[in-house]
Amino acid sequence: MNLLVSVRIALVALRVNALRSLLAMLGVIIGVGSVIVMVSVSSGAKQKVEEEIANIGANLLTVRAGDSSRRPRQQGEEPPSPLTDRDVAALRDEVPGLVAVAGYMRRNQPLVYGNANWTTGIIGADADYLEVRDWSVAEGRAFSDAEVRGGVKVALLGEKVREELFGDTSPLGSTVRIGAVPFDVIGVLDRKGESAWGSDQDDQVIVPITTARKRLFGRRVTVRDEVRLILAEAALPDQLDAVKSEMEAVLRARRKVPPGGEDDFYVRDATESVMARNETSSQLGLLLAATAGISLVVGGIGIMNIMLVAVTERTREIGLRMALGARRRDIRNQFLVEAVVLCLTGGLIGLAAGVLVTVVIARGGEFPVVIEPTIIALSVASSALVGMFFGLYPAHRASRLNPIDALRHE
Amino acid sequence: MAAATALIRAEDVHKTYQMGETEVAALRGVSLAVEAGAYVAVMGPSGSGKSTFMNLLGALDVPSAGRLTVDGSDLGGLGADALAAFRNRAIGFVFQQFNLLPRTTALHNVELPLVYAGIGAAERRRRATESLERVGLADRMDHHPAQLSGGQQQRVAIARALVNRPSILLADEPTGALDSQTSGEIMAIFDALNRDGITVVLVTHEAEIAACARRRLVFHDGRLAEDSAAAPSETTP
Numbered sequence: 001m002n003l004l005v006s007v008r009i010a011l012v013a014l015r016v017n018a019l020r021s022l023l024a025m026l027g028v029i030i031g032v033g034s035v036i037v038m039v040s041v042s043s044g045a046k047q048k049v050e051e052e053i054a055n056i057g058a059n060l061l062t063v064r065a066g067d068s069s070r071r072p073r074q075q076g077e078e079p080p081s082p083l084t085d086r087d088v089a090a091l092r093d094e095v096p097g098l099v100a101v102a103g104y105m106r107r108n109q110p111l112v113y114g115n116a117n118w119t120t121g122i123i124g125a126d127a128d129y130l131e132v133r134d135w136s137v138a139e140g141r142a143f144s145d146a147e148v149r150g151g152v153k154v155a156l157l158g159e160k161v162r163e164e165l166f167g168d169t170s171p172l173g174s175t176v177r178i179g180a181v182p183f184d185v186i187g188v189l190d191r192k193g194e195s196a197w198g199s200d201q202d203d204q205v206i207v208p209i210t211t212a213r214k215r216l217f218g219r220r221v222t223v224r225d226e227v228r229l230i231l232a233e234a235a236l237p238d239q240l241d242a243v244k245s246e247m248e249a250v251l252r253a254r255r256k257v258p259p260g261g262e263d264d265f266y267v268r269d270a271t272e273s274v275m276a277r278n279e280t281s282s283q284l285g286l287l288l289a290a291t292a293g294i295s296l297v298v299g300g301i302g303i304m305n306i307m308l309v310a311v312t313e314r315t316r317e318i319g320l321r322m323a324l325g326a327r328r329r330d331i332r333n334q335f336l337v338e339a340v341v342l343c344l345t346g347g348l349i350g351l352a353a354g355v356l357v358t359v360v361i362a363r364g365g366e367f368p369v370v371i372e373p374t375i376i377a378l379s380v381a382s383s384a385l386v387g388m389f390f391g392l393y394p395a396h397r398a399s400r401l402n403p404i405d406a407l408r409h410e
Numbered sequence: 411m412a413a414a415t416a417l418i419r420a421e422d423v424h425k426t427y428q429m430g431e432t433e434v435a436a437l438r439g440v441s442l443a444v445e446a447g448a449y450v451a452v453m454g455p456s457g458s459g460k461s462t463f464m465n466l467l468g469a470l471d472v473p474s475a476g477r478l479t480v481d482g483s484d485l486g487g488l489g490a491d492a493l494a495a496f497r498n499r500a501i502g503f504v505f506q507q508f509n510l511l512p513r514t515t516a517l518h519n520v521e522l523p524l525v526y527a528g529i530g531a532a533e534r535r536r537r538a539t540e541s542l543e544r545v546g547l548a549d550r551m552d553h554h555p556a557q558l559s560g561g562q563q564q565r566v567a568i569a570r571a572l573v574n575r576p577s578i579l580l581a582d583e584p585t586g587a588l589d590s591q592t593s594g595e596i597m598a599i600f601d602a603l604n605r606d607g608i609t610v611v612l613v614t615h616e617a618e619i620a621a622c623a624r625r626r627l628v629f630h631d632g633r634l635a636e637d638s639a640a641a642p643s644e645t646t647p
Contacts (some may be wrong), residue, residue, distance in 0.1 A: 012513050051495055320509045323470060323572070325498020325526040327491045403470045407505070 003337065010338035013310065014345065024306035025346030027299025027388060031292050032347045034381050038288035038353025039375045041361055048367035053271045055201075056131040059237050060270040061244055063087075063230040069260060080264045083207075087227035087254060088126065091232060094250045097243035099235045102126035103209050107217050110357045112177040120161050121204040124212025128186055132233045139171045140187030143208055143254040150212040155183040159191045160202035163383065176392030181215045183207060187242065240269055277289065295383065299346065300390035307394035318398055320408025332399035339391020340384050347383025351376060416479075416564055417470035417577060417609055418444040423476035427463050436462040439476070443528065444611070444625075449604045452613045453621035454629035461582075463629065468501050468580050470492045481577045498526050503570030504585035508563040510555040515564045516542065517551040523574045541569040545599055555597070561592035568599060570610075579603065581612040585619055597622050 005060055014021045036086040036335050093103040105124040105302065110117060123129070127145045128137060143154050155176060162171050171185045192201040207216070234243040251265055311318070318331055328336075355371060360368045412537070425437040431440050437459045444509050465471045466478055469485050477594055478485045481500045488496060496502075502523075510519045520538040529537075542551055545565040564584060571579055581600065585593035600620060604610045622634040628636035 002528075016513060028522075124449060178571075315511065317511060320505075321510070321522070321526070322466070322494065323503050324495050324523045325574075326496040327526070329491075330494075330526060404465050407509070 002362050006334050007341060009334060010341040012122060013338055014342060020306065021342060021345075023340060024302045025299070025349065027295050027302045028343050028346030028383050029350040029353060031295035031299045031386075032350030032383050033357065034288050034292040035370070035379050035382070036351060036375065037264075037357045037361065039363075040354070040358040040369065040371045041288075043370040043372065044358070044362050044367040045252050045365070047370050048365075051368075055195065056132065056230070056231060056270050057135075059234040059240060061232045061240070061247065061267055062092065062131060062196060062360065063091075063227075063247065063265055063268055064231070065265050067264065067266060079222075079375075080252060081255065082223050082226040082228075083230055085224055085229060086252060088230055089107050090234065090250055090254055091230065091247055093248045095243060096231075097234055097239050097246060098129040098232045098237075100128040101232045102128040102132050104129065104229040104231055105209060105212060105217060105227060107212075109179050109216060111165065113171075113174065113374070115353055116165045118164045120158070120200075122206055122212065122216060123206045124217065125206055125210035126209055129231065132231045135192060136190050138190045139170065139186040140185070142187055148208040148210055151214055152216065153181065153183045153209060153211055153360055154186045154207065154319065156187045156189050156206040157185055158189050158202040158204040158206075159201060161205055177209070178205065179204060179323060183211075199344065215396040244269065256273060270292070277292040296386055299343075300386040303339055303346075304344055304385060304390040306342070307335060307391055308397070311394050311398040315401065315406045315409035318401050319403050319409065322401070323407060324401035328399040331401075332395045335395035335398045336388060339395065340387035343383045343387030343391075347380050350383070351379055358385065414428075415483055416443040417446040417448070418442070418611075419479045419543070419642065420476075421477040421548045423463075423473045424475070425466065425471070426460075426474045431490075433633055437473075440632075440634050441476075442627065442634060442637065444609070446609055447607050448602075448609050448611075449622070450609075451623035451626045452611060452619055452629065453479070453615060453626060454642060455574050458629040460613055460629040462632075464580060464582060464611070467578070467611065468503060469496045470575045494526075498523055500577050501569075502574070502576035502579045504564070504567050504571050504579065504581035504584045504602070506586040508555070508560075508567045510563055510566055512571075512636075513557050515552050515554060516547065516569075519566055520570045520573050521568070522570060527574055537573055538569070541573040543615065544572065545569045560588050561590075561595055564588065564592075564596055565599065568596075568603075572603070578609045578610075578611060581610065583613055583615075585614070585616070588603040593619070 063083060065083050084105070088101055088103045091098060103126050104149050107122055108119055109122045110119045113377070127143055130142050136142075137156060140156075142156060143152065148399055155178070157165075157176075158374060163281070165171065165176065166174070171188060174185050175182045176185060177183070189202070191205075195201045213224075214224070232247065234240050247261065247267050251267075252263060257263055272294060321331060321334075358371065360367055420442050422439045423437055424435070427434045427436055440459070440463060452460050452464060462471075466485065467480060469480070469488070469646055470493075473486050476486075480496075483496055483500070485493070485496070485563055496589075504521060510516075511522070517535070517538050519532045521539055524537060537617050539548070539551065542548055544639070545568050547565050547569065550562060550566075552627060555566070558566065563604040568584075569580075579600070584594055584600070588596060600610050600612065610623070612619070612623065616629060624639070626636070626638040627634060
């Protein structure tokens with residue numbers, strides 16, 4: 001008997017017992033649905049992490065003064081000696097695995113242009129900062145190393161700042177005041193969006209770190225060439241650990257940490273913290289994977305149960321088909337096809353439900369909806385396999401019926 | 411020799427069933443021959459072995475001992491698939507309860523044996539239509555069994571039995587569920603089919619139905635008790 005005829009018979013049987021079929025399919029629906037949700041949510045979360053990492057800057061290492069514990073300083077304890085421009089220069093010169101190194105400080109300060117007034121984050125940074133952050137200017141130009149060395153009063157505006165102060169007109173060539181100090185606007189930054197920590201990176205202004213220290217953050221700077229943070233970009237991602245060790249060696253020597261003594265600074269791989277924050281979502285994925293596996297098995301048992309009922313109900317039909325010339329394998333295939341059709345229908349409903357739930361979750365968690373074709377194919381194939389596996393026993397039983405007894409069955 | 415033309419040839423056929431611990435002998439040595447084109451009524455009280463004999467004849471079961479040859483096939487030597495193929499090709503079944511599939515049209519019911527014969531959709535449709543025309547139901551092809559009267563349902567069943575051009579029509583109490591007028595109509599169809607050359611074997615306990623047949627086989631206690639024709643092919647060489 002050909003497949004098409006079997007499928008048609010199966011669809012008729014399915015429709016006649018619509019509610020019963022739906023209930024039997026429930027396990028498969030939930031199973032496939034949770035597979036879709038699990039995989040899509042975790043790949044969406046993964047893509048979000050990748051985007052965040054790309055946003056921070058690829059292969060980014062950060063250096064801070066102090067120890068890594070971030071415990072509050074105890075009374076009488078001396079503050080750790082700050083990082084300086086000389087540390088930045090040393091890293092740049094002595095660690096060959098780094099392609100760019102930048103000192104960094106940040107403070108909130110009011111910004112004035114004409115009558116417009118806007119308080120925003122002022123970043124003082126080296127010229128390498130944009131490269132380290134994989135950031136570029138949309139309009140105008142960035143400042144150079146020479147301008148940093150000279151302490152020139154130039155500023156790069158974030159997109160949001162530009163919008164707040166200048167609206168639709170171009171800010172290039174205008175002068176804004178930060179605090180009381182006038183700065184020439186030489187560029188507007190590309191839109192960067194939200195940072196991995198949730199702050200709006202477009203609501204910032206970048207100025208040379210030398211200028212910032214001398215003109216803006218003066219009273220708070222303890223050492224003349226202090227930097228709050230050093231950002232460094234490694235050339236290759238797989239050298240990150242080696243480069244990190246080299247940086248630690250250089251800084252330990254410069255800061256005279258005794259051998260075996262505790263570092264008074266720490267170097268961190270910026271992607272680590274992003275990964276750590278997203279660990280929960282991968283654990284959730286694991287939980288869902290377990291649910292999906294269990295539901296598929298439970299769903300399969302549901303299918304098996306309903307198929308056994310169907311075989312009993314249709315014993316006379318089986319006997320008749322045998323009398324009319326159906327071979328055992330025709331009967332077996334018919335019930336197998338029916339189980340597979342049942343499971344596939346459940347799988348497709350589960351697929352639709354899973355996509356729907358994924359979209360809702362993705363919207364709530366603000367990560368992209370990633371539904372890969374392979375997972376759709378996989379879930380459809382797995383529901384067909386479940387049908388085949390759990391349909392086999394009932395189908396086999398049907399095919400082994402004695403035609404005489406089956407025909408007499410009431 | 412006339413025996414060579416016998417469509418059905420039974421030689422000392424036995425059938426025993428295992429019922430738990432005990433063996434039940436349903437047939438205890440039946441020998442007979444039926445030539446092609448015969449019209450045979452099989453009678454006997456329940457437990458006489460007539461149903462068992464019909465099951466063997468219809469290749470739904472195989473003899474425990476003896477030889478049963480139908481339409482050139484020695485049924486005792488056939489496996490399950492070969493028996494199914496034989497039923498499909500050589501036998502047309504008509505049942506007391508019609509046994510139509512309830513959720514499919516008359517046409518699809520009639521097509522069913524052709525599905526198992528592996529015949530394509532267009533040819534199936536053509537032959538099923540032809541078969542339904544033969545029993546006078548051309549205008550009811552798209553009806554479901556529930557929309558048909560008992561007599562019409564049995565006519566669909568006969569059309570289904572005929573559709574694969576079997577050598578033998580096996581009817582088990584074909585009028586048992588019908589009123590007498592409808593029974594007459596159904597028997598008229600059997601008569602007409604037999605006149606066209608189809609061998610008809612029908613089980614009945616009603617004498618007037620049996621009277622339609624030209625030969626009467628009466629079973630009793632697992633043996634052939636009476637053969638009205640005394641099988642001419644057996645007696646006259």
